Amino acid sequence: MAQQRVLVIGGGLAGLAATMRMAELGVHVDLVSLVPVKRSHSVCAQGGINSVNALTRQQGDNEWKHFDDTVYGGDFLQHQPPVKEMADWGPRIVDLMDRLGVPFNRTPEGFRDQRRFGGTLYKRTSFAGATTGQQLLYSLDEQVRRWEVEGLVKKWEFWDFLEPVLDDSGRCRGAVCQDLVSMEFRAFPADAVILATGGCGLVYGRSTMSMVCTGSAVSRAYQAGAGYANGEFIQVHPTAIPGADKLRLMSESARGEGGRVWVPRTPQDPRSPKNIPEAERYYFLEERYPKYGNLVPRDIATREIFDICTTDGLSVEKDRLCVYLDLTHIPRETLDRKLGGILEIYEKFQGVDPRSEPMKIFPAVHYSMGGLWVDYEKSATGGLVEGSPRNQQTNIPGLYAIGECDYQYHGANRLGANSLLSCIFTGLFCAPGVIAGGQSSAGTESLFAAAIRRQEERHKALLSRTAGVENPYDLHQELGNIMTRTATVVRRNDQLAAAYAEVCALEERWRTCAISDTGNWTNQNVVFTKSLGDMFPLAKLILKGALQRDECRGAHFKPDFAMPGIAATDPAEKRREAEAWCDRFEENTRRWLKTTVAKHGADGHPEISYEDIDTSLIPPRPRLYGLVGGEVIEEVWKQRQAAKAATNGHAAAAAGPVTSGA
Amino acid sequence: MIQLVESSAPRSVRVRVLRQDAPGEESYWQHFDVPYEPNMNVISVLQKIAALAHAEDGQPVPPVAWDCSCLEEVCGSCTMLINGRTRMACSALVDNLLDEGDEIELRPMTKFPVVRDLCVDRSRLFRSLERVKAWVPVDGSYDHGPGPRVSPEEQEDAYPLATCISCGCCLEACPQFTKIEMVRRDDESQEAFEQRRREAFDEGFVGPHAVSQAMLFNAHPIGKMIADERMESLTSQGGIQMCGNAQNCVAVCPKHIPLTRSIARAGRAATVWAIKKLFDR
Structure with missing residues (x-):
């Protein structure tokens, strides 16, 4: 049998994890990347990686709760089986990265230390200083270098993916790429092609993303017929450092370690922040969200910061919208040990020491929850069938998408420290299925010759x-x-x-x-x-x-379709409003709890259809973080669910989350 | 210091760039006049040059080629010589550079072959990581539970070494690291050329970054299982003995990695290794 050969486009966490796993399974990998893979955008991830761990488990946590936090935080827009599988893999993945040498921060006894991130009440996040993405990326880069020396991986760095090459049946048989140095075009026949090319931040001009995050590879797959799902769900990170060339991320871990967001109660108070007394500071996230405080999910923190500056006019500066992110109450030594990397970035680019002066931050485009539509095969237990060629496959057979460039894991809003997990998970998990579904590219020479001609003509026309x-x-x-x-x-x-x-x-x-x-x-x-x-x-x-999409869901917020909380104070009236609220919620769920799928139309415009979502494991429920009257709504909601369960005899629809056996 | 400059802010910034169209061709200087903005860095200067598409004299010119990606000094792409000093373009702020002189000078690194303009070929840097086997030799990716317990002190010792961004600043500054530029022969296949180039690289100094990575992995509980192989590499041609102790590397490292500490450790380990080899014979 001919040697199997898979083409991986993109050498960030997802691409490297897939490459490592396939090489381990004896498959040759061609790894194509715009930059040396060690310089991929994963390197910018700061805060950490989520998984249930020994400590949280003893506090009542389990994989099901991680899964539940993820779908609740994502406003139920995800198919649930892939998310469940990812949460189940979490502990294994962090253990693996630990073995690969990631220098995770340690407790005095030598265990991995964890911190809390947004959208959860447990400390699930393992971290390596404030450069966790860098450290995870380097460990996978090292393993892939090892396989390169063994001869199973061939890297093509400074190469650009131009198009997937499809045969007459519509199957992907490889790709055409271009050398960014010599500008030469080259055919890459492959048994399967995996796109692991990250997000599309550059569509927004400046964002927290790297200059390579143009989205062009994904766009080229989309223009070749791949579906693109939930494109409108773009995460705007609450805390970034405004800059002329880039909006630099200030990690959520700054809040995870106790950082507090505030504005002076007096608009544009001219005093230095240190001279503004506590009583004259408005810690608006803590006041409005007593349960989660500064660690509400990102979409909410972002909207609050945006609102406080635009609607309430409480921006710290007049000409430049920003709020304070304050770490100055935390000992310098702790800050250096746990957040050193990100504080240096602030210091270097702003010329101010954030250990002694509150940082000035504002939201910035950060992550694409949407991405290429991909398939999965559901297992009997509600997770995924490992080794199924359907997992992570786009609607083009033989073309796969993993990491940020797929759409499957984060729904309408991603929780912090879940992206590193989804990248490594999809990379490791998809590999056996990709190999099983692979098909030799023998006899496809004429297809590639035609594709190269097409690309050469496009290039010449531009020149x-x-x-x-x-x-x-x-x-x-x-x-x-x-x-x-x-x-x-x-x-x-x-x-x-x-x-x-x-x-x-x-x-x-x-x-x-x-x-x-x-x-x-x-x-x-x-x-x-x-x-x-x-x-x-x-x-x-x-x-x-x-x-x-005429609704509000996660990062997608339309004030014209918002569902405000309960205004009434009279108990009976409150109850009536809560009933009406729940009616509207149910109607909205029926209408809009659907995946948006865009296909590139022949006229160049997207053709949009909607797809039902598998919510068979956790029934969708209202997302009530900090909503006024949320407790009444929750009460009404639970009663309705209980009534439904009684009539259906359906245990899964019972009010509380089902606890898994794990 | 940034704020102080604003009052006397210039209207434009004069930039001179050492350009080269392709490997083996003559280099030449070109001057650009770039509109000034507060808080600019060298990346935004180069972005403006690309958008302007003409030199100071108004002549249309192709944009200057340069490498960059993250713009927050963690990807290691944008190393160049800025006012003669090797550093990252993203964290080089124009206001600070103007304190150094009236104009800004940009040149490609000199220890790596120029690809075009400010882009250089740093594949030798990554080859060095292969030479010292800079990885943990795990059995594989199957689940074997967590890694070994590590004390906070060990972690704090390892972490700075693990933050090397492979920018090449230390190599540019090192007097012992000299340029190796190879040209593919007309009758040579790409594979044969790469093999010949690898052999040439392996005769040259491995570089402070790789010495430091070797020490990082030799201290790791699993990494040290192949410590002997790393020592073999570090004591063979182009190894630690080539270090002249100029200490330039540590002075230019943008991540303040204690490279000379790693080199000192490697030196001691090499002595122990040599004695061990002598007695094992």
Whole structure:
């Protein structure tokens, strides 16, 4: 039998985990990456990685609760079997990373230390200083280097994925990629292709993402026929450092270690923050969310920070929106040991020591919950069937997506420290299925010859555009401004519709971009222009998905469709309002608890359909973090669920979460 | 210090860039006039140069090529010589650079072959990591429970070494690390060329970053199971004996990694290793 060969695009956590696992199973891997894999965007992840652990288990935690927190935090927009499987794998994955040498912080007795992250009441998050993503990435990079020496992995660094190559039956047989140095095109026949290319932050111009997170690879798969799901769900991280070139992340771990968010009660109080007495500070997250405090889920923290600055006018500065994130009450030694990496970033780029002065932060685009639509095979116990070729496969057979570029794990809002877990999990878990479903690419030479010709022509056409008028870098900035203004924290239908038209107009202007570099050696100008062109289809599906979804769910917030809390004070009236609230919630669930699936239409516009969600394990319930009158709503809701359970005799619909046997 | 400059802020920044179109070609200087903005870094200067698409004299020129990705000094991509000093472009703030002189000078690193303009080929840096087997030799990815217990002191000792971003600053500054530039022959296959290049790399100094990684893994409870193999590599050609103790590496490391401490440890370990080998013969 011919040697199996799989092509992995992207060398972040997901791509490296898949590569390591497949090499271990004896399969040859070609690993393609825009940058040396050690420089992938996973390196920027700071706070940590979630899993149930020995300590939380003794406090009543278990995998089911991690699963429950994840789907509740994600507003139930996920199919539940993959999320359950991921939570079950959590402890194993952190153990594995520990064995691979990740220098996790330690307790005095030498166990892994954990901290608390948003959207949970347990300390599930293992961490290595404040550069956990870096440390996890390096450990996998080292293992893949080991396999490279063994001859099972061949890296293609500084290569760009251009298109998946499909045969007449629609199966993916490999891909065409381009060398970013010599600009040479090359065919990569493969038994299967895995995309592990991360998020699409650059569609928003500036974000917390790296410059390689253009989304172009995913866009190219989408334009070749792959479905893109839940595109409108974009996570805006509550705390980032505003910058001209980039919005640098300030990890949630700053709050996990006790950081407090506040603004002066007096608008734009001119005093230095240290001279503002406690009574004149408004710790708005702690006051509004007594249970979770500064660690409410990200979508909520983001909206509150945004609101306090825009609606309440309490921004610390007048010309630049920001709030204080204060660590100054924590001993310097603790800060250096647990948060050193991120505090250095603040110090280096802002010139202010955050150990002695509160940081000024504001939300920024951070993560794509949506991504390529992928399949899974459900097991009898409600998880996934390991080794099934369906797991993580897009609607194009033979083409897989893992990590941030799939859509499956985080629903409408991702919990902090769950992304590193989902990346490593999908990488490790998909490998046996990818191998089982692989199909030899023998006899496909003519397909690749045609694909290379197509790409060469596209490239030549771009290079010959010297007489163009538009500047690609300026167009990118315009695109980013439109998207940031209309499709982030607060969304309104009139603005989204207008933005869609503006993006279409920009796409037309892109067709007349001037290429200022016509050479054929390390031509970054033409590569950027190409990837900019591929941002428009993604921008359009994000906008259209957001425009059509008339509800509030997780990161997708439309004030025109918000469901405010209970206004009444009279008990009977309160009860009536709560009943009405629950009616509306149930109606909304029927109407909108669905996956958005976008397909690239022949006319270049996304065609959107909706798909039912498997919520068979945990029935959807209202997300009531800090909602006024939440306790009455919860009471009504529980009674309804109990009544339903009584009539159905259905145990799973009972009010409380089912506790797993684990 | 950033705030102080604003009052006398310049309207534009003059930048001179040492350009080179491709390997083996002549390099040349080009000047750019970039509109000033507060809080700029060298990355935003280069972004503006790309968008301007013309030099100071108004002549249209292709954008300067450079490597970057994370822009927060953790990916290690954007190393270059800025005003003569090797450092990361993302964390080089223009206001601070203007304190050093009226204009900003950008050059590619000199110890690696230039690919184009400010882009250099740092594959030798990664080859060094293979030479010293910078990894934990685990059985595999199947579940075997947690890793070994580690004291907080051991973790705090290891963590700084593990934060090496492979930027190459230490290699640029090291007098013992000299440039190796290879050209593929017309009749040579890519594989044959890479093999020949690897052999050439392996004759040169492995570099302070790799010495430090070897010490990191030799201290790890599982990593040390192949400590002998790492010592063999560190004491063979291009190994620790080449270090001239100039201590430039530690001075330029953007992550303040105690490289000279690793080198001292490696030196001691090499002595022990040599004696052990002598008696084992």
